[in-house]
Amino acid sequence: MARADLPKHAHRVKRMTKAGARYHFYAWRGGPKFWTDTHRHPTDPAFSVAYAEAVRRPKQDTYMTPQMVDEFLSSAEMPKGARTREDYRLWALRFAEAFKDDPATMFEEPEARGEVNSWRAKWKHSPRQYDYAGTVVTRILNWAWKDAGKLRVHHCDGFRKVYEVDRSEIVWTPAYREVFNAIAPEWVRRILCAGCETGLRPADLIKLASTHVEQTPRGRRLRVRTNKRKRLAHIPITPALAEVIDTTPPDRLLILTNANGNPLTPHRASEAVRQWRDKAKLPDNLRLSDTRGTAATRLLNAGLSLAEIANHMGWSVRYAANVIEHYARVSPDETDAVLVKLAQAKGGVA
Known part of the structure; x- marks a missing residue:
């Protein structure tokens, strides 16, 4: 399929996985995802059928990941402590930057969990930062789902913790x-x-x-x-x-x-x-x-x-x-x- 043959309003997002590049297609920017492929320009006839079905859904207002993050940062769900708020803001903005071209609805898809884990892997050298990134993402998406009603569901909770510390035996004698x-x-x-x-x-x-x-x-x-x-x-x-x-x-x-x-x-x-x-x-x-x-x-x-x-x-x-x-x-x-x-x-x- 040539580039010009892509649906006019379809939004495509490239993600790198361990298996290579994967492309996610949305009916429009902020709209529902209807196709995932390893090819930038899918040739499967079912692609067009899936797109046609997706555009028949009621169109929602564009709601991108950075907007979701901004609203979370201004919400009552932010932690109360000044230091914790500062840390949350740092990781929330990193998350928004990494997924700035993605509609928030992408996190309703099971595959989103793998993409978040791939992003967190940048800090795999530091277990504490790796875990903190997952904690903040979960907090944001829980807010968007349960409190703000922006998501129907998400699949980025219960990340396994890899940072363990026991300082009970470290004392000032x-x-x-x-x-x-x-x-x-x-x-x-x-x-x-x-x-x-x-x-x-x-x-x-x-x-x-x-x-x-x-x-x-x-x-x-x-x-x-x-x-x-x-x-x-x-x-x-x-x-x-x-x-x-x-x-x-x-x-x-x-x-x-x-x-x-x-x-x-x-x-x-x-x-x-x-x-x-x-x-x-x-x-x-x-x-x-x-x-x-x-x-x-x-x-x-x-x-x-x-x-x-x-x-x-x-x-x-x-x-x-x-x-x-x-x-x-x-x-x-x-x-x-x-x-x-x-x-x-x-x-x-x-």
Whole structure:
């Protein structure tokens, strides 16, 4: 079939697969797909019959993939957290660019799953990015299908996850903290200490203020609504944390700041700890977020139950117990006391 013999309004999209090039034909741009072929200009007589049947369907408004993505980005379905929204926007725009010539209805076809997987394969060297691409595509298409009513169905859900990580055995032991504190400047030491004593994520640590401190019959605690889960956390103030709080200049609202007394960002707080970790020649897999295992042990020593610790951390009770037990075993100076308290705490779990 010569180029001029193609139907006037038919829209053709080329896709590369492992088997080679495949061409998808739509009755019009944004219209229903009626044919798939390995040839740019199909010669099968059934092609014309399929086209004739497709154009008899009621014509819909043109609705292309980039428009679907734009509407999703403006919808209430976008995540609430600023960092997550930024990541979603990045991957959504990558998705829109890759499928910019395709009508959204192409994702109603089973073959679309393979095409999305081929696109994701660009990041197969990075399992985390590979999985994230699939997560964002699924979220967009679920919105277009279930909430916006733009699709009748789609086949891009349940992508197999290839990224696995278990950081439960990565903790800031007393020995690591001693080496770190020996060389890090005070403002960075305060960040690490607050992380180890509270278990809060960097986004919550940088917002800690004197207004979060409450008096209790037995001492003081922090009352903080966490950024990620929006839960209200009540955290006992340990002696080490009390020193950080009490040495904060009285004219300063924020407990943690940079060297000049200015507010921190989550990235800057994490980066400061990373930089001084490297200077201290500590394991390069230690991060500020890995203070949560240390904090779980501190909270157990401060009198919280396993259930309370698990709720604060967003963990299961079993996971919280495993993290604390591991921390105790890699911190010989704390092993006996921590394991005794852990055994008592386990005994109190229904």
